Amino acid sequence: MHVKLWGTRGSVPSPTSATTRYGGNTPCVSVRAADGKLLILDAGIGLHWLGGELLGNGFAEDGEAHVLITHTHWAHIQGLPFFQPMLIAACNIHLYGDGGDTPFREVLLRQMEHAYCPVPNFFEDHIGATLTTTQLNESSFRIGATTITPRRVNHTPGVPTHGFRLDNGKSSLAYIPDVEYLDDTHRRPALELADGVDLLIHDAHHTSAEYESRRGCGHCSDDIAVELAREARVGKILLFHHHPDHDDDVIDGVVSRYADIGFTVEGAAERTEHILDSS
Amino acid sequence: MKITFWGVRGSFPVSSPDVIRYGGNTPCIEVQTDDGTIVIDAGTGIRVLGKSLLARGVSHVDLLLSHAHWDHIQGFPHFEPLFHDDVSITVHSLRHPRHTLSSIFSEQQQESFYPVRLEDLKARITFVEHDDGEAFEVAGAHVVIRRLNHPGVAGGFRIEFGVRTFSYISDTDLNGECLLASDLPATPKIEDIDWLRRLRQSACDLGQSADLMVCDTFFLPDEYDSTWGHSRPDDFVEFATEAGAGTMCLFHHRPDRSDDEMDTIVDACRAKVKGDLRVLGANEGLEIDL
Numbered sequence: 222m223h224v225k226l227w228g229t230r231g232s233v234p235s236p237t238s239a240t241t242r243y244g245g246n247t248p249c250v251s252v253r254a255a256d257g258k259l260l261i262l263d264a265g266i267g268l269h270w271l272g273g274e275l276l277g278n279g280f281a282e283d284g285e286a287h288v289l290i291t292h293t294h295w296a297h298i299q300g301l302p303f304f305q306p307m308l309i310a311a312c313n314i315h316l317y318g319d320g321g322d323t324p325f326r327e328v329l330l331r332q333m334e335h336a337y338c339p340v341p342n343f344f345e346d347h348i349g350a351t352l353t354t355t356q357l358n359e360s361s362f363r364i365g366a367t368t369i370t371p372r373r374v375n376h377t378p379g380v381p382t383h384g385f386r387l388d389n390g391k392s393s394l395a396y397i398p399d400v401e402y403l404d405d406t407h408r409r410p411a412l413e414l415a416d417g418v419d420l421l422i423h424d425a426h427h428t429s430a431e432y433e434s435r436r437g438c439g440h441c442s443d444d445i446a447v448e449l450a451r452e453a454r455v456g457k458i459l460l461f462h463h464h465p466d467h468d469d470d471v472i473d474g475v476v477s478r479y480a481d482i483g484f485t486v487e488g489a490a491e492r493t494e495h496i497l498d499s500s
Numbered sequence: 501m502k503i504t505f506w507g508v509r510g511s512f513p514v515s516s517p518d519v520i521r522y523g524g525n526t527p528c529i530e531v532q533t534d535d536g537t538i539v540i541d542a543g544t545g546i547r548v549l550g551k552s553l554l555a556r557g558v559s560h561v562d563l564l565l566s567h568a569h570w571d572h573i574q575g576f577p578h579f580e581p582l583f584h585d586d587v588s589i590t591v592h593s594l595r596h597p598r599h600t601l602s603s604i605f606s607e608q609q610q611e612s613f614y615p616v617r618l619e620d621l622k623a624r625i626t627f628v629e630h631d632d633g634e635a636f637e638v639a640g641a642h643v644v645i646r647r648l649n650h651p652g653v654a655g656g657f658r659i660e661f662g663v664r665t666f667s668y669i670s671d672t673d674l675n676g677e678c679l680l681a682s683d684l685p686a687t688p689k690i691e692d693i694d695w696l697r698r699l700r701q702s703a704c705d706l707g708q709s710a711d712l713m714v715c716d717t718f719f720l721p722d723e724y725d726s727t728w729g730h731s732r733p734d735d736f737v738e739f740a741t742e743a744g745a746g747t748m749c750l751f752h753h754r755p756d757r758s759d760d761e762m763d764t765i766v767d768a769c770r771a772k773v774k775g776d777l778r779v780l781g782a783n784e785g786l787e788i789d790l
Contacts (some may be wrong), residue, residue, distance in 0.1 A: 230515070233574075234515055236514055236515035246515045294613060303511065328612050335652060337604075339651040380613075
């Protein structure tokens with residue numbers, strides 16, 4: 222698996238000169254599986270720049286992508302209207318997510334409403350790419366040789382939120398960008414997803430110093446994320462979903478606390494690549 | 501009247517080392533008069549402005565919304581003053597025939613999309629819908645709102661305070677041949693060409709003799725697409741010159757426009773100016789005291 226980070230920022234893009242190393246784009250991670258399938262985790266603004274790279278590599282001819290969306294908060298879907306392959310007829314884009322009480326496709330369509338969005342509505346059959354939308358539940362499924370396991374995790378009320386495990390027998394990745402553990406039942410699905418993975422990408426929206434005052438807001442702090450990683454015996458954890466007010470130096474300071482703990486802790490940085498197997 | 505730019509980027513926010521001088525936040529401009537604070541548009545720039553307003557103890561703002569496209573409203577849920585019960589905010593925009601102004605904002609904060617609902621915010625929020633051409637007073641300033649040629653229902657503003665005039669003419673194709681504005685009054689039926697002429701005249705009325713004119717310069721000539729509703733720098737150099745504007749300010753920069761490219765575009769505009777028109781490229785943090 223070849224993993225590349227296109228957006229690492231939580232809540233809202235934070236473009237400043239002090240966030241250029243870790244990045245200010247909202248969540249998007251591309252995973253190129255060993256069998257060539259392209260999986261995309263979340264559709265924040267980072268998705269736009271991934272689209273540019275794909276089109277530079279011939280994606281417009283017959284590109285296929287599978288976009289797994291953890292939940293429909295803005296930061297995780299706002300890149301879709303600006304993902305250029307959506308407007309290219311020869312592309313095939315498959316969207317997976319959960320709209321809760323509302324069909325997933327209908328939630329995404331609201332973003333395309335003309336009063337808000339001047340981009341042609343590529344959900345209409347005669348416009349742009351061939352699109353499919355799939356309602357997620359907790360059943361595992363395969364995309365090529367990769368098994369995807371979704372699990373419901375605790376985030377905020379009103380919107381179902383999933384984490385994902387991607388496994389191809391040789392390497393594994395867990396992606397849990399928005400989660401809060403208020404009790405052990407909340408930790409259980411995350412531990413299952415992260416169990417022994419090579420790479421865990423995990424919510425660390427708050428610093429540990431900030432967390433108590435923001436308890437109940439749906440996000441983790443770095444120490445809670447690292448403790449879960451230790452318990453799940455992961456190879457490496459990327460602290461992800463950075464708070465918009467945290468600049469590069471703040472994130473450096475957080476990461477430096479975990480220099481010698483037996484596994485690798487890094488701050489998720491935009492445009493970095495993580496290769497999980499050599500096959 | 502003091503103008504401060506908090507977001508200058510068009511379409512969507514851009515985070516990249518290539519845009520740090522001009523900035524990557526979507527549109528938001530603060531207009532301070534002797535009598536109060538006006539904010540134009542609620543792109544992501546408003547998030548940073550919100551922290552500044554709280555630090556300065558500003559407890560009331562009038563938000564002038566040009567239109568409801570995402571890049572002009574997406575910062576609103578992240579505007580910290582909304583979480584304070586001693587703050588009041590009045591939002592002004594053109595009347596939309598199919599969406600109330602309050603529904604535009606409450607739908608953005610439905611629980612599918614955002615964890616805090618509009619009705620749960622602590623600040624007192626009032627929505628005021630205006631007709632095309634209507635004049636009103638905010639922060640002691642005289643404001644006129646006019647429709648412009650842009651997809652959907654979009655407008656610009658002319659703000660006069662004392663002897664100074666500030667014009668916000670973003671998100672419009674000044675010289676386009678496609679009528680993009682929708683939901684125009686249907687009767688009596690008027691051909692597209694007449695509507696294009698009327699909307700162009702609206703832009704002229706907003707910009708006439710402005711001391712400072714914020715201009716939509718999204719496209720370069722070889723990128724221009726007549727279905728998007730955006731203009732080119734040359735369109736506005738000519739327009740601002742004819743309007744007798746003092747300063748034109750390039751604005752709503754294309755997402756992939758780097759700082760170096762912006763410098764080149766600003767220089768090219770200056771080289772084309774005949775007369776006294778001053779040309780600036782809007783960058784985050786730019787302050788202009790009129």
